[in-house]
Amino acid sequence: MSRQSRVIPGFGLSLGFTLAYLSLIVIIPLSAVFIKSMGIGWDGFWEILSSERIIKSLQLSFSTALIAAGVNVVFGLLLAWCLVRYSFPGKKIIDALVDLPFALPTAVAGIALTALYSKNGWVGQYFEKIGIEIAYTPIGITLALIFIGIPFVVRTVQPVLADIETELEEAASALGANRFQTVTKVILPILLPSLLTGFALAFARGVGEYGSVIFIAGNQPFKTEIAPLLIISRLEEYDYAGATTIAVVMLVISFLFLLIINLLQTWASRRTGRTAQ
Secondary structure, three states: OOOOOOOOOOHHHHHHHHHHHHHHHHHHHHHHHHHHHHOOHHHHHHHHHOOHHHHHHHHHHHHHHHHHHHHHHHHHHHHHHHHHHOOOOOHHHHHHHHOHHHHOOHHHHHHHHHHHHOOOOOOHHHHHHOOOOOOOOHHHHHHHHHHHHHHHHHHHHHHHHHHOOHHHHHHHHHOOOOHHHHHHHHHHHHHHHHHHHHHHHHHHHHHHOOHHHHHHHOOOOOOOOOHHHHHHHHHHOOOHHHHHHHHHHHHHHHHHHHHHHHHHHHHHHHHHOOOOO
């Protein structure tokens, strides 16, 4: 019996090119980072990592990225819902503005946010009167990460939401479900894989963000100094071991977190019978 041919031939060649490209672009550079950091030995690795300044910067980077990604999931879903389900004046303009953080240079975004939320800024001056500082605090960092991360959630959820047939909601309503039950039992389970994807993308972008954050962060050691800035500082001091050690820790934590997100996506996709976007 002849072997059944594939619908699209050339799988072996395509896989070979894929693995070679992935190795050259991702695996080999990341391996070099690990090898460089391991060259100082475990004692040197832990000595660098146990620095309070590094620990504080890692905590700040990951905590603000998590908070910003969580906020983007909520408001990104609401924005995507409005763009898909409603027609209103200026809809095309708002839809185009969603992609603006992709095109805007991160340094420009950081300067604009700093001018807006500083003590003398258009928005910051009003918060200053009630004793809340935004610029040069973790709050300002979180706002910057929300700004650059919102398109990932909207553009991930939007096509999935557009594919959901309104007949599903009508059927749920006909069967006696109220609006809250329709949202929680019908719509959200279908959107869950794409929401997790958007959350993961926004989180990954936030952890490694540099340009838009350094202007509004203030870069105060132990307070508002993010891990990417600390890596750049170590490189400028020719401390390659310290820079690669911080990078390795960020890579490992990010990889584990994204792996958990992917597992949750698979679980959610199996429950709904849909493939994660």
